[in-house]
Amino acid sequence: MVxxxxxxxxxxxxGKLSGTPSVFVRTSGCNxxxxxxxxxxxxxxxxxxxxxxxxxxxxxxxxxxxxxVITGGEPAIFDEIGEVVQSCKARRKHVTIETAGTVDRDWxxxxxxxxxxxxxxxxxxxASDEWVRNHDLRRxxxxxxxxxxxxxxxxxxxxxxxxxxxxxxxxxxxLEYLGELHAWDRDRVMMMPRGTTAExxxxxxxxxxxxxxxxxxxYCDRQHIYWFGNTxxx
Ligand code: SF4
Numbered sequence: 001m002v003x004x005x006x007x008x009x010x011x012x013x014x015g016k017l018s019g020t021p022s023v024f025v026r027t028s029g030c031n032x033x034x035x036x037x038x039x040x041x042x043x044x045x046x047x048x049x050x051x052x053x054x055x056x057x058x059x060x061x062x063x064x065x066x067x068x069v070i071t072g073g074e075p076a077i078f079d080e081i082g083e084v085v086q087s088c089k090a091r092r093k094h095v096t097i098e099t100a101g102t103v104d105r106d107w108x109x110x111x112x113x114x115x116x117x118x119x120x121x122x123x124x125x126x127a128s129d130e131w132v133r134n135h136d137l138r139r140x141x142x143x144x145x146x147x148x149x150x151x152x153x154x155x156x157x158x159x160x161x162x163x164x165x166x167x168x169x170x171x172x173x174x175l176e177y178l179g180e181l182h183a184w185d186r187d188r189v190m191m192m193p194r195g196t197t198a199e200x201x202x203x204x205x206x207x208x209x210x211x212x213x214x215x216x217x218x219y220c221d222r223q224h225i226y227w228f229g230n231t232x233x234x
Contacts, residue, residue, distance in 0.1 A: 002078045003028040005041055005048035007059045008233040012069060013224025015113055015160050015190060017096065022067035023060050027081065030074040031138055032100055033131045034121040036164070038196050038230055042073035044127075053083045060088065069096045076103035085109050101145040102138050112148045112159040115192075116140070116177060120170050142180045149184070159188060162220060166194035166204070171211050190220035196230040 005028035012020045030043035041047045051059075060068060068088045075081045076099045085107045088095045094110045101114040117139040124132055145161070152159045161184065163174045171191065178184055191212050193204030201222060212219040228234035 001050045001052055002056065002080045002084075003046060003048050003050045004056060005039075005046065005073065006233060007056070009063045009065060010234045011224070011227065012067070012096075013227065013234075014192065014220060014222055015162060016158075016188075017067070017111065018220075018223050020067050021065055022069045022096070023063045023065045024069045024071055025056060025060065025075075025084065027070070027072045027075045027078055029077060030072055030100075031077055031102060031134075032074065032117060032121070033123045033127045033135050034117055035123040035126050036121065036166075036194055039073065041232075046073065053080050053087070056084055057087050060084075060093075061091075066092075067094045067096070069098060070109075071098040074100060074103065076105050082107050099148070100139070101148060102141045104144045104147045106151050108155060108157075109152075110157050112152045112157070113162060114145055114148055114159060115162040115164065116142070116145055118163065118165075118170055118173050118177070120166060120173070120194075121164070142177065146181055149181075160190055161188060162190045162192050164192050164194050165208065168207065168211070170194075171208070171215075175215070186216050187218070189217040191217055192220045192222060195222070196225065198226050201225060 006026045009023050012022050028042045028046040028048040037043050085095050096111040096113050097109045098113045101116050149159045165171050193201050195201040209219045
């Protein structure tokens with residue numbers, strides 16, 4: 001059984017599959033507490049019904065769509081999501097898993113979309129001391145991220161690394177982070193501006209694209225914010 005906050009059909013707004021119509025399965029619950037989390041109903045204050053794997057699949061099957069995105073919260077904390085992935089693959093669907101990369105899983109998805117959390121994510125003054133400590137102990141797990149990257153490539157699947165940045169210091173921290181990985185592909189590194197409104201995102205578009213050009217990594221906007229705003233079910 002997995003707590004699910006929502007299952008809906010929309011268009012992927014981030015990463016290399018941006019623009020792709022997809023069914024989104026949003027698990028509810030997270031082992032982190034990023035202060036800027038824009039899905040608090042699936043992390044800080046988890047909501048939703050607890051569903052069996054077969055009932056999740058029934059809801060996914062209700063949409064005639066070849067792409068499934070399993071997101072959260074943090075889907076990797078639920079063992080049963082492995083079964084959901086396997087069953088979607090058996091239905092010949094393309095499966096993306098969006099994760100912060102703190103829990104190692106050898107699941108047979110097509111795309112691991114990994115968003116490691118930087119020091120800019122710690123909820124100082126916004127969460128209990130225990131959660132601040134847990135967040136900082138868990139968020140930085142480059143060994144897990146490497147394992148997910150390796151397992152995807154070993155299976156001829158794919159990965160992308162999406163970093164949420166709100167300043168030049170954050171961007172520089174990404175370079176340090178990448179220095180901790182043994183191997184990574186520049187073409188799979190994406191810098192994503194932090195923001196939940198078009199205005200906030202546009203502010204970062206004044207410096208982040210040129211930073212990406214200088215460092216040879218991708219700029220990755222949050223297109224769904226422009227298309228739909230920061231609303232549920234999109
Ligand atoms: S890892 Fe993602 S879902 Fe969890 S608190 Fe951070 S932003 Fe929210």
